[in-house]
Amino acid sequence: MIDLLLLFKGFGTVLSGYNGVALLLGSFFGIIIGAIPGLTATMGIALLVPFTFGMTPITGIVMLLGIYTGAIYGGGIASILIKTPGTPAAMATTYDGYPMAQKGLAGKAIGIATISSGVGGTFTAVCLAFFAPILANFALRFSAPEYFALAVFGLSVTITLSGRSPVKGFISGTLGLLVAMVGLDPMGGFQRFTFGRSELTGGLSFVPMLIGLFALSEGFRQVEIIFSAPKVNVVIRNILPRLSDLKSCLSAYIRACPIGLIVGITPAIGADTSAFVSYAETKRSSKHPEKFGTGVPEGVAAAQCGENASTGGDVLPMITLGIPGDAATAVLMGALTIHNLQPGPMLFKNQPEVVHEIFAGMILANITFVVLGLIFARFFAQVINLDRKYLTPVIFICCMVGSYAINNVFYDLVTCVVCGFIGYLMIRYDFPVAPMVLAQILGGMMESNFRRALVMSRGDPLIFLTRPITVTILVLATVTTIVAVRRQLQALRQAEAAAMAENVD
Amino acid sequence: MVRKFDIGVAAALIVISVAVYWESLSMPPAFYDPIGPAAFPRALSVTICFLSIILIINAFRLPSGKSIQATRQPSHRLRADLTVGSAILTGIYTLLLTLRQLSFAVSTTVYLISFILLLMPFDRRRLLYAIIIASVMGFGGGYIFTHVFYIDLP
Numbered sequence: 161m162i163d164l165l166l167l168f169k170g171f172g173t174v175l176s177g178y179n180g181v182a183l184l185l186g187s188f189f190g191i192i193i194g195a196i197p198g199l200t201a202t203m204g205i206a207l208l209v210p211f212t213f214g215m216t217p218i219t220g221i222v223m224l225l226g227i228y229t230g231a232i233y234g235g236g237i238a239s240i241l242i243k244t245p246g247t248p249a250a251m252a253t254t255y256d257g258y259p260m261a262q263k264g265l266a267g268k269a270i271g272i273a274t275i276s277s278g279v280g281g282t283f284t285a286v287c288l289a290f291f292a293p294i295l296a297n298f299a300l301r302f303s304a305p306e307y308f309a310l311a312v313f314g315l316s317v318t319i320t321l322s323g324r325s326p327v328k329g330f331i332s333g334t335l336g337l338l339v340a341m342v343g344l345d346p347m348g349g350f351q352r353f354t355f356g357r358s359e360l361t362g363g364l365s366f367v368p369m370l371i372g373l374f375a376l377s378e379g380f381r382q383v384e385i386i387f388s389a390p391k392v393n394v395v396i397r398n399i400l401p402r403l404s405d406l407k408s409c410l411s412a413y414i415r416a417c418p419i420g421l422i423v424g425i426t427p428a429i430g431a432d433t434s435a436f437v438s439y440a441e442t443k444r445s446s447k448h449p450e451k452f453g454t455g456v457p458e459g460v461a462a463a464q465c466g467e468n469a470s471t472g473g474d475v476l477p478m479i480t481l482g483i484p485g486d487a488a489t490a491v492l493m494g495a496l497t498i499h500n501l502q503p504g505p506m507l508f509k510n511q512p513e514v515v516h517e518i519f520a521g522m523i524l525a526n527i528t529f530v531v532l533g534l535i536f537a538r539f540f541a542q543v544i545n546l547d548r549k550y551l552t553p554v555i556f557i558c559c560m561v562g563s564y565a566i567n568n569v570f571y572d573l574v575t576c577v578v579c580g581f582i583g584y585l586m587i588r589y590d591f592p593v594a595p596m597v598l599a600q601i602l603g604g605m606m607e608s609n610f611r612r613a614l615v616m617s618r619g620d621p622l623i624f625l626t627r628p629i630t631v632t633i634l635v636l637a638t639v640t641t642i643v644a645v646r647r648q649l650q651a652l653r654q655a656e657a658a659a660m661a662e663n664v665d
Numbered sequence: 666m667v668r669k670f671d672i673g674v675a676a677a678l679i680v681i682s683v684a685v686y687w688e689s690l691s692m693p694p695a696f697y698d699p700i701g702p703a704a705f706p707r708a709l710s711v712t713i714c715f716l717s718i719i720l721i722i723n724a725f726r727l728p729s730g731k732s733i734q735a736t737r738q739p740s741h742r743l744r745a746d747l748t749v750g751s752a753i754l755t756g757i758y759t760l761l762l763t764l765r766q767l768s769f770a771v772s773t774t775v776y777l778i779s780f781i782l783l784l785m786p787f788d789r790r791r792l793l794y795a796i797i798i799a800s801v802m803g804f805g806g807g808y809i810f811t812h813v814f815y816i817d818l819p
Contacts, residue, residue, distance in 0.1 A: 211814045211816065213815070213816065214814050214815030214816070325723075327716055327720050327723060330716050331674075331713070331717070334713050335678075337705075338685065338706070338709050338710075338713070341705060347698050348696060348697045348702055352706065353685070353688060353706075379751075380748050380751060380752065381748075383744070383747045383751045384744050384747065385743065385744070386747060387744065549781060550781060550795075552780075553776075553777050553780035553781055556751070557773060557776075557777065557802060557806065560755075560758070561806075561810055561816060561818060561819075564762075565816040565817060568817045570819065573759055573762065573819060574763070577755055580755075581752055585670075589667055589671070590667070611698040611699075611700060612698075614698055614699045615697075615698045615699070618699075
């Protein structure tokens, strides 16, 4: 169960000294990252992880949580003002946010988006604080077969739900697994695929690879579309919404909060799905669904609330089981590991005070971006107009400095640049990047636990079919994979048919 | 273009999977556990090979002339030439840092000026902006990285 005393101590720690400043800076920078179309929360975290090395673990983690929640919220600002989502998750906000801005209600839309994001994010952060200790306590019963099954589940769902082509998703995932094989064999310590290079003994450097795949690749992508940046030319006033406006959004909050939490917990689907499902559900249950899409505050509230409500759900499996739900939490997990905090049930047992500080940080991060969002709304709107011809090269420099800073070796610099270009090609040609990174994290866990389980059973593979939790998770993984692959194949066939019909025309 | 890329990737992956399988043959037999260190890499190489063949088959199934990807292209023109240019510049910058011929501040300033000028048509005003931003980032950024964030620079 949650330890309220530790949680309140956590609030004190997060608000004291440098931690509070780090949270403010993280949130501020996160909103800026989110507001600029093309820059994502994952990129923001990956970019700034190395800058937290000189900080204490909790200061660094709090700053990254601020970036994470701030960037997810910030995506909505660009959606409202220029109909281009700042982050992919904010697409649903364009439906009613942009029409509101067109009616001269940009300030009101931003105000509602800010408070709705805060409501969703705070709800889910509180749920995280309450449910995570229970799940972690349950996970203490897990052994090697269960962890293997969890890794298979996380991996299969991630692969099948990321991207549009299941084959490309699987290829990306298996390549990630292959990268995870580089280094020392987890059981015998035998060197695999190191080609005699001492730098590869510990495996491919994870953070430079992350920075390359998520930040530098996006930088290359930004260069490609450098001349397509739209400008903000609407007036923003009356940002603070009236109480009556918020009352009308209450039904949207009641639906979006639990939807966001559940969607967030499900691996591979995060803020974007949550926002769409919340929007659709609020529209379906509304008394006037025909008004949705024309600029109603409930539409903005549902999308933004659902979007941020997924953040706590995304963090839950990562912190309790060590299984990241999406790319952003994979990067967060990497950051925790760098600060010597290994996510999983043992973290709750060995360092409960740190866990509660993270919970407190997550709750406060959601409150911080609301305050900053309401005060600096006009500034964040102007950030969208930043000339990317100057900004993009600076992002490149941050990527390079960050990847070098981890081990102070040039080999990491090369890893970052190579992974950056590979990531760019993957994005350009429809290969999802997230499965590759998640597979690299889960690959080691999968192999070592599979082999440990076989040692436990003296080589009998039936161990995976005789333990109830393992069987349940493996059946879930199989069913989810089959359903997802079938859906994707259907969608692909429809797209093929449409493309062929277009060719005939 | 997508079709050609997919086929190229699939061919490269088949070569990689054969190399992985070949390398796994030199790994020691199972000693500490029933399957040994070579089992997972072998299974992965077979899986990658299989998936690559499916990718090739799928690529040939795409309607010729216009791919599914092409139907999703954005309205604005993509500047892949600029991306290649930026990749080359970044490669040279990495090489300069690795060879340690120039200091971080100087190489970063030169890199940023070249990069910014690559992205926009040349004129005096823009050159001035580029020099200011590059110098601030190269010299000022270097100071912030080392003295505020305690990061060792290349």
